Amino acid sequence: MTRLLEIKDLNYWYTNKEDALYNDVNLTFEAGRLYAILGSSGSGKTTFLSLIAGLDVPKKGDVVYDGKSIRKIGMTQYRNRCVSIVFQSYNLLPYMSALENIVSAMEITHSKQKDRRAYALAMLEKVGITKELALKNVQHLSGGQQQRVAIVRAMCCDAQLVVADEPTGNLDEQNSREIILLFKRLAHEQQKCVIVITHEKDIAKECDTILQLKNKTFQLVK
Numbered sequence: 001m002t003r004l005l006e007i008k009d010l011n012y013w014y015t016n017k018e019d020a021l022y023n024d025v026n027l028t029f030e031a032g033r034l035y036a037i038l039g040s041s042g043s044g045k046t047t048f049l050s051l052i053a054g055l056d057v058p059k060k061g062d063v064v065y066d067g068k069s070i071r072k073i074g075m076t077q078y079r080n081r082c083v084s085i086v087f088q089s090y091n092l093l094p095y096m097s098a099l100e101n102i103v104s105a106m107e108i109t110h111s112k113q114k115d116r117r118a119y120a121l122a123m124l125e126k127v128g129i130t131k132e133l134a135l136k137n138v139q140h141l142s143g144g145q146q147q148r149v150a151i152v153r154a155m156c157c158d159a160q161l162v163v164a165d166e167p168t169g170n171l172d173e174q175n176s177r178e179i180i181l182l183f184k185r186l187a188h189e190q191q192k193c194v195i196v197i198t199h200e201k202d203i204a205k206e207c208d209t210i211l212q213l214k215n216k217t218f219q220l221v222k
């Protein structure tokens with residue numbers, strides 16, 4: 001397995017808070033694996049995600065991607081080329097179709113796919129979004145369908161790291177299960193490193209590795 005992301009001596013605290021959120025955290029995430037991060041509310045899961053996604057910088061320590069500090073890669077370059085984020089609220093552009101949402105993300109991130117439209121349509125079809133649905137304004141799709149579109153957007157971009165913050169938080173049980181299985185395929189079939197933040201134990205069980213954020217550190221549960 002390829003070591004893709006390394007967290008080295010990570011420390012983080014909000015300047016208006018007395019307590020640090022994490023103390024000297026060291027973790028390794030590999031390509032081709034699906035990870036769950038569990039933790040109680042306020043334990044710092046979303047903050048951790050923003051640090052590994054390059055949306056914020058550690059107070060001490062480093063985030064290393066493919067052997068290189070993300071500060072050295074350049075935060076903008078890292079966010080554009082190396083990482084895709086899937087949000088609980090999907091974050092699709094509301095005035096566009098599913099297809100346009102995906103193709104424009106592929107353009108912004110300089111996807112290597114030659115025929116981006118055909119590739120996006122084929123990937124959408126794989127997750128049950130027909131061409132007819134793909135051409136509709138995304139606001140006309142159900143929550144489960146919108147989350148599939150958001151995941152296909154991550155699949156179609158070349159970034160090898162995919163991070164998701166409570167991606168099933170707005171979905172029913174059946175849709176949640178289908179979405180986590182999609183993430184599994186993304187990790188196993190496309191060799192991506194997928195890190196999912198969730199508070200749902202049933203969702204976490206589907207993952208290859210479970211890390212629990214507790215007492216300012218990450219414990220290996222599975």
Ligand SMILES: Nc1ncnc2c1ncn2[C@@H]1O[C@H](COP(=O)(O)OP(=O)(O)OP(=O)(O)O)[C@@H](O)[C@H]1O
Pocket residue numbers: 014016017021039040041042043044045046047048
């Ligand atoms: N911008 C901020 N400024 C100051 N404190 C913050 C900020 N964002 C979050 N916090 C605090 O940091 C702690 C961790 O927040 P975070 O959102 O990372 O936790 P979480 O585990 O994702 O919680 P939840 O499961 O409820 O979303 C909380 O105590 C929160 O109030």
